[in-house]
Amino acid sequence: MNFVKWLDERTGLVAAYSKFVNMQAPGGRFCCRAIPVSLVFLFILQALTGIFLWAFYSPSATSAWESVFYIQYVLPFGWLVRGIHHYSAQVFVALSGLYVFFLIIHGAYRRPREFVYWSALVMFLLSLCSCLTGDLLPWSLSGYFATFTRVAFLQLIPGIGVKLYQLVVGGPDPQFGSLTLTRFLFLHVCVFGGGGFVTLCLWKYFDFRSRKILRNEARFDNVHKCCLACANKKTKPFWACDAFLVGLTCVVTMAIVLGLVFQRSCCSEKIAARDPSLPAEAYLGAELTGPVDVSTSFDAARPEWSFRGLYTMSKLPIFSKIGMVYAIFVVPPILVLLFFLAPIIGRSKFGHVVCVVATLAFAVVVVDFSYKSYYEDYSPKSDHSASFKAGMAEAERAANRAVELAFAPAGIPKTGALTLLKDDPYLQGPALFNQHCASCHNFKAQSEELRSSDYVEIECSEPTAPNLYGAHSAEWIRGFTNENTLADVDCFGATAFATDGSMIKFMKDNVFGGKIVVDKDDDGNDVQKFMLSPSGLIGKVIDVDGSAAVDVLESVFEDFCGEEENLELINTILNEDGDVEEAAVDQAKVQLIAKLKELLAAKFADEEFVAELDPQVPAPLLAALQSTLMKTLDDGAYQDLLFDETALESIRDEDYEDFISEEYLARLNGNEEPIPLDELQYIDELRDGVRAACDGVAEILAEEAKLDAPRPFVDGAYLGLAPNAISDLDFLNCTNCHSFYGTENDHACDLRAYMSRNWLVEFISDPTLPKFYGAKNDRMPSYHPAEGDALMTQKEVEALADWLSGKWYRAPEVANKTLLGEPGAAKAASVAQEELRQQEEAVALAERLELDAKIARQTAERLEAEAKAAQAKEEKIKKAEEEKAKKEAEEKAKLQKDLADAQAALKKTTEAASNAATEASETLQATQKERDAALQELKTLKSDLDKVSSDAADVQKTMESEKQAIEQNVSQLKKQIADQSAAHKAELEKSVADLNESHRQAMQLQKEAAEQRLAAVQNDAQTARDAEAAALKREQDLKTALQRSQSTIDQLNARIAELEAEISKASEQ
């Protein structure tokens, strides 16, 4: 008890408690007090929630939105606190306005309640100001733009306007910023909030006083009866009925506020329609639009509902004539002033009537103006609604995106959420496209199926370049590989290349057109070829596929004829024995051909079989060609093929004339013009085949668009490239102009990693690079060239490329389909997604590293091989050098040897010379000897001659003796003859004659021989004399030779000296 007394004495708490318990409520009907009670409750709500918010709010340009985001999305029930704060303020404004209105209507503003009325009016005005300042605090797009305009109007005030504005905004520059926020926070909390509190207290106090006056002096006949009745009622204990009603009022007020807090999630449809990537908090409490981005134009900037009437009024034409300043700073203050004057005006009955009527009229005008303002924005009939709705949608997009990005793993950077938005391709892409590309390029879905909710569409009024919607997709690329769509406005149709661009020409005339061209065959002869393109497309097709088809026929026939059943039929047809009827033969033929046809058809229908035929040619095209072939062969041809072994060869040889209509070929002679496609037989099949190939190319290129960089060359192939990709592009002759793997070409865009993000970055940066358009670039500017002025920053180019190629952060789906969602779901989902991404990235990284390692290994191998080659080369060089050195050495040796040789030769020559000299002298001697010998011989010959002469004398002597003997004999014989017979006389005479003759002959011979001998001896002597002369001459010659040898020796000596000098020089070297 002592404690209670002690406490009471010090604090008065006990007394206060008993006073509280015994609190008296004013008498009268509660309904008159419902609004004030509600207002007090709302004020408490705002104060409470405001304090909580204040604990987390950070007033600066880079943290205001972020802290409100934190409150709204991260803190548990932050959205509720913020929602209550926001909506209770709205309700407060509405109720306080209504209260003022009712005060006038009920006449309760008149004496003695003037101060009650005035304080209520002040409270209302303060609440409006509080809303105005509070609106800016989240630093969100809508609040910013709404407040900015309203505050900017301050500058309209003549004289002090600009200074006042600077004071409010907090800086010399006409920009809102951190100082504006701190100021507004101060105004919001201290001036308007605190002021509101003071006014509220005063209002209660004045109300209390007025009741007292009313109760004490019942002389206010002008007072509304109701008020008087209330005042006259006796007070009653609060803690009874009144407490209940007050509680009820609070609950009802709270219910209204909560109703507003949940208005965006009020039904299951609304909950179901939530954006799956946004947390439930986005749909609870007060809306938070995106962070302030001064560079955007926020078309849906509108004041709060409470200022809507003023907004419409300010737009009245009269004010644009007389000046906006009247709408903002003259008319409203006058109205406020009039309201303030109401208790004075309303003193008289007439004045009261004027007040009531004016108030009613004012209320009607306010409601009407507000309605008009909303009508303009929302009614489909109004002109502005479209832009307003677009602005709202755009703001919502930015707001949602801001939330998604804030929940992204990287979070909000210190520089604020605006940085996130500024760096976000999803938001900046359209803006950049609008700014830099949309004057030429369209960006709108080509068809309903291609429309994606990911992209906003940007319309270009007069497109002069391709539509870039979905530029990385196969569908988009297909537009350019189809001759029918290529010239559409979405592709090249609107460009300068619409009619005679290389690509269009190529596609129209070459890929899908056809003409006959004269080509040279291997032997240099003219060959007429049917080609879809001058570069030989159909030529290729026919050639390749014709022969493939014949190959097939061959293999099929072999099997076909080998079958017993068919063999029988063939035998029947051949009818070798001649005993089969003709009808049976015909029937067998028909049967056989039908079977063959069937078999071939089955073969060609088998895709696998066809695909294996020729890997160079895309399967669909091949199939088309096979069927073409099938159609060309009539029954006769089949028969020929079956029974004429040369038929197949002839097909092969005749340039496949059969595969093209003969009639057509005939028409082509002398016709160089392209043939209209419709007139070509089988061209439909061919064209379908080519088109399928073109579509295939679109698919191949769409895969390229997904790459980061051109594919590396690993294991002898381009990594991940479809095996048919290169051959397909080659087949369509794409690589005649474009670069692709293994082909470098700068006539047209590089197709490696075509339309991929990095390709686009390079392309947008500088389309005039040789790997893109080069000098053929039409009008596209180089936005960030390596040299020269950049129209976009690198970051912007990257953002645009990211956007065009669909590469931006995509928020995961969030569990938000229940009223409150799952707390922390957004963060959890993003963390989970990030983990998944990191895992994938780790795998990708590992793969990439492995690949890099592989490439490195292969590079190393290559380098090693190169090194080896280099080494080999070096060795070769070394060897060559060695050889050279060796050669030099050899040369030197040779020189030395030469020298030695020369010396030897000299020596030899000297020797030879001396030998020759000796020899010469020897010869001389010999010659002398010879002369002596000849003389000797001459002597001998003379002696011989003498002997011969003596012999001849001897012979004469002998002959004379023999003559004597013979004469003796003759005489003897004469005697004998005389003795013997006369007959013998003739014989004898004859013998004598013979004897004489022989004797004469012998003499003659002997004489001749002697004469001959003499002549010979004389001749010999002559010869000896000649020899002597010759010997003398020889001697003379030898003497000259000796001289010459001497001079040669001299020369050689000189040469030796020379060589020695050379050797010494060589060795010096």
Add this chain to the structure above:
Amino acid sequence: MSKSSPQEAKCCCADVGDAQGRRSFCLSALGLGMGAAALATPIYAGARMALYPWSQVGLAGKEYQLSTLDALSETPRQFVITDNVTDAWSTEPNQTIGVVYLRKVVNEDGSVAAVAFQSVCPHAGCRVKFGSTKNPATGENEELFFCPCHGDVFYLDGERVLPEESKSARSMDSLETRVDESGRVFVKFQNFQLGTAEKKPV
């Protein structure tokens, strides 16, 4: 709660006597309850919001790879631990969240282990240094851990040199380490309550 007032109130729903008292009480209680309920919503929400830090998990206790076993020496080296730090709404990459000492220890059996210490002094939270200082036990200059604030000296194994005279109630806080098969050293970073003899993570 209500007590009958001296002045007779004439309310539309007033009654007389005990019944009136009971009724007033009920009404008052109801009214009070409703008022309280209406106010409870923002108060509850605000309190939940304000008490949010209690339910949050910090970065402490996360493992960080700091070095490889081969790169460590037996002399302790300082390692700065960085992480993406989320400060309220903003996230800053690569922020320092703590400093630890890391050294290699060769056990008797020849095996090698990594030992880590918090650089925060268990006494009052100063940054413990490593370097040449006077060993209070021997008076010699030695390479030891020492705290510049109140002069505590620790051996290389974190033990206080003079446990009796130290300001700190416990030895330096060791941190859990892990060495993976490729020799990378991970440290589980934690902060501990200061001043207590027992090592309690915070």
